Amino acid sequence: MPAAAPRHPCGQRLIxxxxxxxxxxxxxxxxxxxxxxxxxxxTQISCERYGEVFNPKSQDFRLQKRNPSLILAHKxxxxxxxxxxGYGIGGSNNYYFSHMLNCLYDCRYCxxxxxxxxxxxxxYVNYEDFIQDIDATLAQxxxxxxxxxxxxxxxxxxxxxxxGFAENFLPFFAEHPAAHIExxxxxxxxxxxxxxxxIPNAVIAFSFTPAEVHTALEHKVPTIExxxxxxxxxxxxxxxxxxxFDPMIYHPDYQQQYSRLFAQLFGPxxxxxxxxxxxxxFRLPRSYFRNIVRLYxxxxxxxxxxxxxxxxxxxxxxxxxxxxxxxxxxxxxHIPEAALFPCGLAA
Amino acid sequence: MINIVTALPAEARPLRDHFKLCDxxxxxxxxxxxxxxxxxxxxxxxxxxxxAATAVLAGIAPASTTSAxxxxxxxxxxxxxxxxxxxxxxxTDQASGSHWYPPQTLAPSLPTENLRTVDLxxxxxxxxxxxxMEASGFYPVACRFSSSELVQCxxxxxxxxxxxxxxxxxxxxxxxxxxxxxDIAQLVHALSxxxxxxxxxxxxHPQLAQLAARWHFSVSQQHQLQQLGRRWQALxxxxxxxxxxxxxxxxxxxxxxxxxxxxxxxxxxA
Numbered sequence: 001m002p003a004a005a006p007r008h009p010c011g012q013r014l015i016x017x018x019x020x021x022x023x024x025x026x027x028x029x030x031x032x033x034x035x036x037x038x039x040x041x042x043t044q045i046s047c048e049r050y051g052e053v054f055n056p057k058s059q060d061f062r063l064q065k066r067n068p069s070l071i072l073a074h075k076x077x078x079x080x081x082x083x084x085x086g087y088g089i090g091g092s093n094n095y096y097f098s099h100m101l102n103c104l105y106d107c108r109y110c111x112x113x114x115x116x117x118x119x120x121x122x123x124y125v126n127y128e129d130f131i132q133d134i135d136a137t138l139a140q141x142x143x144x145x146x147x148x149x150x151x152x153x154x155x156x157x158x159x160x161x162x163x164g165f166a167e168n169f170l171p172f173f174a175e176h177p178a179a180h181i182e183x184x185x186x187x188x189x190x191x192x193x194x195x196x197x198x199i200p201n202a203v204i205a206f207s208f209t210p211a212e213v214h215t216a217l218e219h220k221v222p223t224i225e226x227x228x229x230x231x232x233x234x235x236x237x238x239x240x241x242x243x244x245f246d247p248m249i250y251h252p253d254y255q256q257q258y259s260r261l262f263a264q265l266f267g268p269x270x271x272x273x274x275x276x277x278x279x280x281x282f283r284l285p286r287s288y289f290r291n292i293v294r295l296y297x298x299x300x301x302x303x304x305x306x307x308x309x310x311x312x313x314x315x316x317x318x319x320x321x322x323x324x325x326x327x328x329x330x331x332x333x334h335i336p337e338a339a340l341f342p343c344g345l346a347a
Numbered sequence: 348m349i350n351i352v353t354a355l356p357a358e359a360r361p362l363r364d365h366f367k368l369c370d371x372x373x374x375x376x377x378x379x380x381x382x383x384x385x386x387x388x389x390x391x392x393x394x395x396x397x398x399a400a401t402a403v404l405a406g407i408a409p410a411s412t413t414s415a416x417x418x419x420x421x422x423x424x425x426x427x428x429x430x431x432x433x434x435x436x437x438x439t440d441q442a443s444g445s446h447w448y449p450p451q452t453l454a455p456s457l458p459t460e461n462l463r464t465v466d467l468x469x470x471x472x473x474x475x476x477x478x479x480m481e482a483s484g485f486y487p488v489a490c491r492f493s494s495s496e497l498v499q500c501x502x503x504x505x506x507x508x509x510x511x512x513x514x515x516x517x518x519x520x521x522x523x524x525x526x527x528x529x530d531i532a533q534l535v536h537a538l539s540x541x542x543x544x545x546x547x548x549x550x551x552h553p554q555l556a557q558l559a560a561r562w563h564f565s566v567s568q569q570h571q572l573q574q575l576g577r578r579w580q581a582l583x584x585x586x587x588x589x590x591x592x593x594x595x596x597x598x599x600x601x602x603x604x605x606x607x608x609x610x611x612x613x614x615x616x617a
Binding site: 018019046053066069297298299300303304 | 436437446447448450451452453454455458459461490491493494495496497541545548549577578580581582610611614615
């Protein structure tokens with residue numbers, strides 16, 4: 001069993017990799033070189049395309065999650081995709097992108113473990129191409145407001161000290177006020193954000209579940225208290241912050257759990273400056289659900305009663321409605337209706 | 348359970364002695380030795396032989412559990428010292444150009460290196476890889492029977508530019524493996540533990556077999572029963588499968604219905 005990662009004096013786990021796979025095409029990229037220099041003890045393994053390492057069938061996500069490696073790659077196409085119908089926080093031109101595949105955290109409900117065979121982290125180092133695509137999309141929209149959502153295939157900030165993702169992307173958004181970005185995260189890696197002036201069109205959106213769910217299912221994720229502290233620091237620095245309750249996880253005591261969570265959150269946060277709050281039901285494509293159950297047959301979360309509609313696994317519709325209605329009602333005790341967006345990203 | 352594939356009897360001999368692999372299977376196309384936890388097969392040189400031997404070993408392994416796999420053997424390298432040992436992190440088949448990347452999930456116990464499988468002994472060593480003649484036959488076949496994290500190749504340098512392969516004797520080969528037994532044993536232990544944990548995760552409920560013996564379950568019903576057994580283990584932990592109550596049922600259908608109702612109640616969102 002790999003040794004537990006050592007911790008920085010501030011308490012955060014230090015990120016370490018035993019192995020770094022490097023696509024030949026990006027071996028000389030400055031970002032690749034900087035990352036490799038940061039991990040001099042890591043074995044560097046060359047590959048032609050990252051898919052050779054990431055895609056083979058005979059891999060076990062759960063086994064690899066014990067000791068994932070880092071893969072540095074070039075994203076050739078499909079860098080920017082339109083979001084599914086109904087997804088958004090107020091804008092009508094909505095896109096999502098992923099500079100990275102897989103997440104340092106290990107949340108048991110996460111669809112990534114059902115979607116990908118490998119738990120290795122893929123970091124696309126060609127940020128400049130992503131930014132070019134965002135620029136082109138903005139131009140095509142005649143500079144109408146466009147939303148760009150980060151954090152679908154990964155956590156937006158957890159690898160920030162290594163990836164420099166926010167540090168490299170946010171300057172573009174600072175210069176293009178019509179381009180809005182959401183950085184969805186469970187991380188407290190906000191140092192790079194606090195080092196730069198806040199940008200009104202960049203929302204740092206923190207995901208939460210109740211404390212009991214966090215303890216049981218969100219492995220390696222910072223505590224609720226530490227995430228609230230990070231949000232407070234960002235709010236104090238002028239950053240728009242958002243709250244994301246997506247997915248909502250059922251427990252027989254879910255009403256008390258979510259009530260307690262909302263009380264815990266809305267006490268310390270300045271709700272007048274809260275950008276947005278969104279709710280999302282628990283949904284997984286059937287194939288992802290089956291993969292995850294195969295990986296974690298002992299997980300009580302997946303032993304409940306689910307229904308399947310149009311290839312998506314979810315709680316029974318009546319329960320899903322009940323949870324959404326309850327949480328909506330509770331949230332509206334704390335925030336105005338205009339700040340609440342009840343539909344999250346359907347996985 | 349761990350399966351070890353070697354090419355040469357000289358490689359296998361120290362492993363047989365160390366792990367006390369006594370039983371030689373009769374009527375096997377390849378020399379095959381085993382104990383309760385390990386099987387060792389001697390393939391002969393070459394990737395085709397390695398692939399065939401791996402498949403033979405897979406055929407006699409227990410079907411209900413997943414085994415770990417390890418290819419142990421000698422290899423050449425341009426400049427690595429004779430006797431140095433490595434785990435392969437990239438295997439290339441020279442003839443086809445195909446690559447495989449054994450996941451390095453275990454804590455590193457040995458350095459890792461590229462490994463190139465060649466069809467004939469090479470006089471010129473590549474500077475960036477070990478050279479052997481078996482790994483590209485062993486690895487993809489073993490991965491058909493196990494998850495790739497449980498399949499690894501360990502190679503011991505037997506020849507280099509200073510001491511070419513013509514100097515490698517059976518006695519040297521055995522000595523090189525003997526000198527690395529501690530490392531091999533550590534890797535065997537780590538892989539076996541990982542396979543054991545993997546099998547524990549996926550073990551069916553121990554009482555399902557009793558139900559299957561009592562009533563006739565169709566293939567579809569068997570799948571349903573396994574799923575319900577999984578849900579039972581997740582929701583009811585080590586609790587018994589209420590066999591007394593189920594014994595009163597008249598058919599597999601009623602058994603499944605009873606289990607399902609009980610589980611939905613346990614789940615709390617029926």
